[in-house]
Amino acid sequence: MxxxxxxxAGTSVKAPGLALHGIRKRYASVTALHGIDLTLAAGESLxxxxxxGAGKSTLLRVMAGLAHPTExxxxxxxxxxxxxxxxxxxxxxxxxxxxxxxxxxVFVGRLYGLRNPTARADQLLAEEGLxxxxxxxxxxxxxxxxxxxxxxxxxxxxxxxLLLDEPFTGLDEPAAQRLTDRLKDLTADGHGLVLATHAIxxxxxxxxxxxxxxxxxxxxxxxxxxxxxxxLQAAYAQALExxx
Numbered sequence: 291m292x293x294x295x296x297x298x299a300g301t302s303v304k305a306p307g308l309a310l311h312g313i314r315k316r317y318a319s320v321t322a323l324h325g326i327d328l329t330l331a332a333g334e335s336l337x338x339x340x341x342x343g344a345g346k347s348t349l350l351r352v353m354a355g356l357a358h359p360t361e362x363x364x365x366x367x368x369x370x371x372x373x374x375x376x377x378x379x380x381x382x383x384x385x386x387x388x389x390x391x392x393x394x395x396v397f398v399g400r401l402y403g404l405r406n407p408t409a410r411a412d413q414l415l416a417e418e419g420l421x422x423x424x425x426x427x428x429x430x431x432x433x434x435x436x437x438x439x440x441x442x443x444x445x446x447x448x449x450x451x452l453l454l455d456e457p458f459t460g461l462d463e464p465a466a467q468r469l470t471d472r473l474k475d476l477t478a479d480g481h482g483l484v485l486a487t488h489a490i491x492x493x494x495x496x497x498x499x500x501x502x503x504x505x506x507x508x509x510x511x512x513x514x515x516x517x518x519x520x521x522l523q524a525a526y527a528q529a530l531e532x533x534x
Contacts, residue, residue, distance in 0.1 A: 387429030
């Protein structure tokens, strides 16, 4: 699953494309996703918008290979999912509270076979403005600090595709802006990005395409010139109204 090939810290792998065909996901009597079809080209950025309970998190987990669809299939460029090529941030921070910030990142870097996980950890701590707390145990971190470290954790192995579920949660405005700028740089360098968020303004800035989920179904798709904050706000309101 993780592979044993040692990679230089910070060296990215080629962004995988992916395609979802007729994805349905049921939990007992509840259907969370209703026949989702989408294609994400290598290096493309996609925003997934929708109210709470719309299925955004479930869809990201299916993309990440963490949840298996009840029906349909997920295809990745070059074959089945290689987790070394994908970085995932969910609602849980997945941090080890007894470890320091640096130790958390070094541990994950070793799992992915980085040649110098400490150097990669220090690089990411600097990018997140967490150098001063590198030796602090994460059990005492604020929500914002834990979120910033979790974002770094998702990027330890320099994945070609990032799947981020509400990454701006808990971030103050400077940290949110820093993350926005960093994600723009990554997509400009050819990294793929799927972003589930309530932040429509940031989605408009970061994504090349967007879809709006309501009740587990796609109610709207936007791309190109339609992908503006005003356009997404209007489409979002219309999607909610149409789904009632």
